[in-house]
Amino acid sequence: MEKERSKTDECALEPIHLLGKIQSHGILIGMGVDTGLITHVSENVKEILDLDPAEILETPFVNYFEGLNRDGALSAMDSPAYLFNNPFRITSKTSPAMKFDGVVHRSGDSIILELERSSASPDGVDDYFRLTSNSLLSLQSGETIESIAGVMALEIRQYTGFDRVMVYRFDSDWNGKVVGENHKAGMTSFLGLRFPASDIPPQARELYKKSLIRLVRDTGDEPAGILASASQDAAKLDLSLSVLRAVSPIHIQYLKNMGVGSSMSISLLTPSGELWGLIACHHDTPMTLDYSARAACTHYGQVLASKLIFAEIYARQAEEIKRRENLPKAIRCLASGEDIQKAIVENGELFLKVFDADGIAVVENGWTESYGSVPGEDALASLLKAVPNDDALLDLWTTRSISGLGGEPCGSAGLLSLRIGKDWHIAVFRDEYVEKDLWGGDPEEYSRDSRTGKLGPRESFAAYMDIVKGLSREWTEIDRAIAAEIRSSLGAFLIDRSQRVARLNL
């Protein structure tokens, strides 16, 4: 195994929507939007329907199938809810015993019809409503992300029968964490483990915003190739919205390394259409789930994503209210004192609470007053000199590691610097916080194919402890908002003070 940080870039290069193959349990047929003649066909029509793929190209689709024609497909696709007009019941004219669920969508100037054998999956609208309403009823307000995610994992597992269901949440760097899980007895748990951004590279995340569910039915499957008519290029067929799309071989290897026989994931989107997370499902053996059941899971993901996001906003608001409790008192202290250095230091404990910090220093024209855990005076002076002096930063600057500013190692690691005037700073410090991240395997590991040199996934997903030293806890939006408020109140008091001084001098 090798180690490298930038593997995300290499993973991002794979054009997963143009792999030119589908999973072999279904058939893909493309027909011209204008002609109804077959433009594309998957090679496995030979095995499944005993049709010669090369022979049926450029012949009318309706010669071989019943249940849908070009006009029906066009009107289904033109409706905004086209996904829910699917599936069509399609019968093969040449093998009438073969009944399929047919799903249509448009790709370029072809109508793409994908056929899957009708199967016994959780059926009907009743099951679906039971699934959604149980979750909504058992999730009253005040629930946490973890409790909602736990219920979601349980419900989806009961509905689909997957061995393991997880709710996976992205962080701001696109690493992810399993925040809810339900699995068959005896499996090792992934709950609480983190996974690096490169496990789900950017082009996959982009695609998952448009195409909200994918099922990898069998990780041992040999995908079927696609043939195209002379006027088309099979390699250019955009399979973004295909339900049978063969997934990236790197990802298949990843699943095999995890010991997974079948995988499904459902996108969880924010109201603005960004990817918040995924519901990820694993099964030890190949798993069949028909289109309607998958549509129910997709819809469930959309409904429950709003619950998760609401819980997240609610938790942030509660945290903000708690953090702001001491802010009015702190502002009153600043307003009442002529000497701002003293006002802060004499009420040091209060200001540490306001900033959720361990130390605070006020440096004015080379004179320092401090409270709590702060670097020595010389170290402090050189740190403040190194703080970027950029007006665009609104005089507020933060770092989780002062060693990046050339600071000597000391107990403090994080700095929030507020520049009040030319030689006047308020410097707020947070001590080092040793971060213990539990990852699903070493996040820096990957493999390389000895023959092709191509990048591959890591081989072990055993819990891996990564200890990060030298950083403070993160400075959040709430920290910045509170600091900005202190900064603007100070601005107002200073103008007031200078006006009073000016009046006295008259």
Ligand code: BLA
């Ligand atoms: C796709 N990777 C995925 C998907 C998931 C994960 C859920 C979506 C496809 C699916 O539903 O299976 C990752 N699965 C996870 C994680 C967990 C899980 C984190 O169950 C945690 C429990 N993967 C690598 C490397 C590369 C890579 C090194 O490890 C790139 C070189 C790529 N992952 C990769 C690609 C896809 C993917 C390309 C897209 C697959 C596709 O849709 O074609």
